[in-house]
Amino acid sequence: MTGASAPVFYMHNNFQYVIIGAGSAGLQLASLLLKAPKNLVGSILLLEKSPVHENKTWCFWDSIEHKYTGLVKKTWGSTQFSAAGFSKSENTGPVVYQYVESGDFYDFYMESFKSQERITVRYGVADRVSCEGEQCFVMLGDETICCEYIFCTDPTLLNRNDEVSDGVLQSFLGWQVTFESPVFNADCATMMDFEHSIAGETNFMYVLPFSPYEALVECTFFAESVKDEAIYKRQIETYITKKYGQDYQLVREERGLIPMRLLRDNQLPVNRIIPIGLAAGCIKASTGYSFTRNRRYAKHIYQQVLEEKEITAPKWKKRFLFYDSLFISILKHQPGVMQKILVQLFRKNKISLVLKFLDEDTNIFEEAIIFSTLPKWPFLKSLLFR
Numbered sequence: 001m002t003g004a005s006a007p008v009f010y011m012h013n014n015f016q017y018v019i020i021g022a023g024s025a026g027l028q029l030a031s032l033l034l035k036a037p038k039n040l041v042g043s044i045l046l047l048e049k050s051p052v053h054e055n056k057t058w059c060f061w062d063s064i065e066h067k068y069t070g071l072v073k074k075t076w077g078s079t080q081f082s083a084a085g086f087s088k089s090e091n092t093g094p095v096v097y098q099y100v101e102s103g104d105f106y107d108f109y110m111e112s113f114k115s116q117e118r119i120t121v122r123y124g125v126a127d128r129v130s131c132e133g134e135q136c137f138v139m140l141g142d143e144t145i146c147c148e149y150i151f152c153t154d155p156t157l158l159n160r161n162d163e164v165s166d167g168v169l170q171s172f173l174g175w176q177v178t179f180e181s182p183v184f185n186a187d188c189a190t191m192m193d194f195e196h197s198i199a200g201e202t203n204f205m206y207v208l209p210f211s212p213y214e215a216l217v218e219c220t221f222f223a224e225s226v227k228d229e230a231i232y233k234r235q236i237e238t239y240i241t242k243k244y245g246q247d248y249q250l251v252r253e254e255r256g257l258i259p260m261r262l263l264r265d266n267q268l269p270v271n272r273i274i275p276i277g278l279a280a281g282c283i284k285a286s287t288g289y290s291f292t293r294n295r296r297y298a299k300h301i302y303q304q305v306l307e308e309k310e311i312t313a314p315k316w317k318k319r320f321l322f323y324d325s326l327f328i329s330i331l332k333h334q335p336g337v338m339q340k341i342l343v344q345l346f347r348k349n350k351i352s353l354v355l356k357f358l359d360e361d362t363n364i365f366e367e368a369i370i371f372s373t374l375p376k377w378p379f380l381k382s383l384l385f386r
């Protein structure tokens with residue numbers, strides 16, 4: 001990561017900050033940094049590999065009013081968890097589950113950056129990054145860009161792929177379907193439905209109803225490898241038919257592959273190349289969610305900028321990393337028991353408390369209550385596998 005010899009300059013480019021990646025983390029950070037006074041944030045280069053943004057469904061829990069309220073397409077006041085013989089739905093107020101289309105998010109910020117002279121958006125692939133003292137360098141082919149700090153979402157540029165612990169993959173296929181008649185409860189998002197899942201696997205359906213007639217129905221696996229495409233399709237077809245009938249039309253498909261893994265020992269570099277997003281471990285290992293973590297992480301960096309401090313990478317709370325490591329270990333070594341753990345988790349706790357726990361907002365007493373409701377043996381066994 002750190003260059004041994006001085007870089008060759010073919011073209012001179014200077015910025016105060018370079019953000020590599022105009023995704024969830026990069027856009028949130030760029031938009032926040034632009035709120036800082038000009039004497040603190042003079043110039044930003046936002047470097048993005050591709051001019052084509054691939055749309056994704058980004059969801060998160062939050063109160064109704066927040067920074068991105070205008071971009072929220074749909075909210076759900078209640079959340080459901082189901083498994084064979086058990087179903088629970090609960091109003092999660094004052095927090096609601098919210099959906100933003102990543103394409104809307106991308107278009108909105110890219111458009112707003114056009115009128116802000118402090119930010120330059122450029123398409124190109126960063127090949128290498130380095131840091132020497134207080135100077136950082138981003139290499140794009142023959143060109144070198146100089147800056148004070150680099151914020152980087154690409155783990156391969158930071159050699160961070162070697163620093164991650166073993167994990168599993170969250171893989172999913174979603175079908176957005178419409179029905180002629182009303183079949184969905186449009187105010188209730190189903191986080192997990194294990195009712196028709198494959199035995200021995202951590203496999204569930206995730207359902208986001210956009211109206212009584214239309215929903216995104218997603219078949220998800222937490223597993224060591226990606227399954228055959230036919231398996232996801234068969235699971236979705238079976239689920240839709242059994243739950244809602246056959247009279248549906250497929251509007252669009254969505255695919256996802258999200259790493260569920262931890263950065264080893266929470267070690268983050270201490271130079272001026274600050275990892276963000278995927279590279280910083282912002283994707284929560286046990287859930288695959290990152291939108292809220294990217295926002296909190298960006299806020300932390302922004303605060304350091306405002307306080308004119310040396311910017312350092314925020315650290316994750318150690319006890320949540322520990323919980324996530326147990327969860328990942330169980331998924332990896334005892335996949336057949338995860339469904340039982342999740343059923344207990346949702347059956348014995350308020351859904352709002354579970355969501356608070358997943359967002360890492362609980363205190364240690366609430367966490368003790370949650371763990372006391374879960375089967376003990378899988379956790380003890382997972383400690384042996386660590």
Ligand SMILES: Cc1cc2nc3c(=O)[nH]c(=O)nc-3n(C[C@H](O)[C@H](O)[C@H](O)COP(=O)(O)OP(=O)(O)OC[C@H]3O[C@@H](n4cnc5c(N)ncnc54)[C@H](O)[C@@H]3O)c2cc1C
Nearest residue numbers: 021023024025049058059125126154256277278289290291
């Ligand atoms: C279908 C789908 C649905 C999802 N749903 C949710 C959800 O509901 N909630 C949630 O929290 N998360 C969700 N996720 C996960 C979420 O998209 C990621 O966790 C999040 O985007 C990670 O943020 P990031 O900024 O690190 O990466 P990205 O958003 O992927 O952005 C990284 C950007 O960097 C660019 N880039 C990479 N390398 C370079 C380079 N060398 N030079 C220049 N540019 C580069 C890429 O082109 C990309 O645009 C979903 C993912 C998928 C695929």
